Amino acid sequence: MNIITCLKMVPDVVEELEVGPDGKSLDTQWLRLRLSEPDEHALEQSLLLKEKHGGKVTVLAFEAPELEEALFTALAKGADRAIKFTGDFSGLGGPVAAQILSSFLRSNPQLLTADTLILTGSQAIDDLEGELSPCLAEKLGFPFIGVVTGIEFDPERKKAVVLKEFAGGLRGEFEVPIPAVLGIQAAEKPPRYVPVAKVRSAMKSMKIEPREVPRPDSLGRLPVEQLYKPEVAGMAEMIEGSPSEIAGRLVEILSKRALA
Amino acid sequence: MKTGILVIAEQLRGKLTDTTFEMLGIGREIATVLELPLHAVLLGKGSASLFSQLGAADSVFVLDGASLEMPTADAIAASITNLLNKKPATLILIPGTNIFLGVGPILSGRTEMPFVNFCKDLQIKDHAAILTCQLFGGKIFADIRLPENRGIVSIYPGSFSPEPGRSGRVPPVETIEVGREETKVTFKRFIEPEAGDVNITQQDVLVAVGRGIQSQDNLHLAEELATALGGAVCASRPVIDQGWLPLSRQVGKSGMIVKPKLYLALGISGAPEHTEGMKGAQLIISINTDPKAPIFNVSHYGVCQDVLEILPLLTEELKTQKVRG
Incomplete structure (x- = not known):
């Protein structure tokens, strides 16, 4: 089985985010990036499929700060190849990313065999112009389904039976012919941990393959007027003090409402 | 036209x-x-x-x-x-x-x-x-x-x-x-929500844990607080994805929409996917180390501290209160 996994770096929202001087993009000076969380699940699901059915996992990503470490981590976890598109891709939206990826895959037919599954995170926190997976499926003319949390691959019938989440814990089972693009919400198992030593050894023994791709005229398509931090509604009354004072105050609040 | x-x-x-x-x-x-x-x-x-x-x-x-x-x-x-x-x-x-x-x-x-x-x-x-x-x-x-x-x-x-x-x-x-659309993806069946041990939509008090709980070993702290309050523990997506709690305890977009009397959000940042499921709670108290966490925008009371530090103290204080009557 040929598994293509598209990965992307996104701002780590645990950190403070600042708007840049243009007022329309994030200030990149202190920005810390991490692998998009649903992409991490897409990688895990790819590795689980490989373990079960054999084949190769190729990860694809657009150059970004701290990407190399994420790619070497993917290799250390069990991916076979890592390809990095070189260039400045800040502000790249889903539709343009899909266009670049589909042209690249089409010009590399060995990556687009009849038993290909393309996995990527179902969504990312910066998908303002739309998620990558449906855009890519459209460009390639492949079937698509998103919010996937489980995949049963049937090599005989060249089909996958996938689980999609709706709401309230309700899920649906869908049948998808291969090749297909799947947007992964969560892998069947939590993403595996890989020790730093293994990542270091991957850095020594394996290579990230750089690829140049033609740069499109525009990476994003939406006219952003302004980017800003939401005003804190001032709704929450913040309770301060020592931890035990805080605990005391919380119990007081709960008692008043007969909740304690 | x-x-x-x-x-x-x-x-x-x-x-x-x-x-x-x-x-x-x-x-x-x-x-x-x-x-x-x-x-x-x-x-x-x-x-x-x-x-x-x-x-x-x-x-x-x-x-x-x-x-x-x-x-x-x-x-x-x-x-x-x-x-x-x-x-x-x-x-x-x-x-x-x-x-x-x-x-x-x-x-x-x-x-x-x-x-x-x-x-x-x-x-x-x-x-x-x-x-x-x-x-x-x-x-x-x-x-x-x-x-x-x-x-x-x-x-x-x-x-x-x-x-x-x-x-x-x-x-x-x-x-x-509009004609019959040839779709290659076919719907087979619905899979009903797993019957959980606890129906979190029916609880008056929910103690919700997020990434800030850090490890499965710390979950008991939330369980103890929930017991002291007569409620149940639920969670945001990252905790469920780690397999620390079953799907039936998930609050948010793919999970449950809950409207309890009290929602204690512990170590939950408050991403829109989560707040979608809980912002209708009557009283929301959130504890998070990040003062800019969006969860504080939907909370009535906020505490900017480490949940692991506050949790045991809060449970203890509640127990003492009960003894005092």
Whole structure:
């Protein structure tokens, strides 16, 4: 089985985010990036499929700060190849990313065999112009389904039976012919941990393959007027003090409402 | 031909979702300002009987398509594309839900109308539609001005009140043949929610844990607090994905919508996917080390501290209180 996994770096929202001087993009000076969380699940699901059915996992990503470490981590976890598109891709939206990826895959037919599954995170926190997976499926003319949390691959019938989440814990089972693009919400198992030593050894023994791709005229398509931090509604009354004072105050609040 | 605003109604197992009425409410508002007709769109056979609930729209289009019973994104997009050939529209509102994920980008690709995701507010300023979208887990907002007010907008569930979208008026209805869409993805069956040990939607008190709980070994701290409060433990997505708690305990977009008397959010950042499921709680108290965590925007009380430090103290204090009577 040929598994293509598209990965992307996104701002780590645990950190403070600042708007840049243009007022329309994030200030990149202190920005810390991490692998998009649903992409991490897409990688895990790819590795689980490989373990079960054999084949190769190729990860694809657009150059970004701290990407190399994420790619070497993917290799250390069990991916076979890592390809990095070189260039400045800040502000790249889903539709343009899909266009670049589909042209690249089409010009590399060995990556687009009849038993290909393309996995990527179902969504990312910066998908303002739309998620990558449906855009890519459209460009390639492949079937698509998103919010996937489980995949049963049937090599005989060249089909996958996938689980999609709706709401309230309700899920649906869908049948998808291969090749297909799947947007992964969560892998069947939590993403595996890989020790730093293994990542270091991957850095020594394996290579990230750089690829140049033609740069499109525009990476994003939406006219952003302004980017800003939401005003804190001032709704929450913040309770301060020592931890035990805080605990005391919380119990007081709960008692008043007969909740304690 | 006069164009209009389309609201794509969403139904799940024969019931229109709240998001549908949220879209109708805001759709009505902007349609009035822009002096455009507002049409609601019902997808597929079996949904036609729902039209009478869509009176906030000027009229209802029922798209007759065999494959639209539990539609896939490409089937929905194909039907709407066909509809647009017969009934042009400038602005299309779609639900930002799991069911509709993918519809916007596909429809945008096929119609060349721009698509805007994560919209939480829509205003008309000097006849221009300004969309406010929440990015980066709700930490940053982006304002987008749609050229010529033309576009497909995904409305984040819970962004508007559904009430203005409900109407007793019976709207005129028109059935539109959009043809059978050849979709390669076939719906097989629903898988019911796993019957959990606890039904979190029925609890008065919920102790919710997020990433800040750090490890499964710390879960007992939350369990103990829940016991002291007579409630149950629930969680945000990362905790469920780690397998620390079953799916039945998940609050948010894919999980449950809960409205308890008390919701204690412990180490939860408050991404829109989570707040969608809990912002209707009567009292929300949040503890998080990040003073800018979006969870504080929907909380009544906030504590900027490490949950692991506060949790045992709070449980202890509650027990002492009980002894004191």
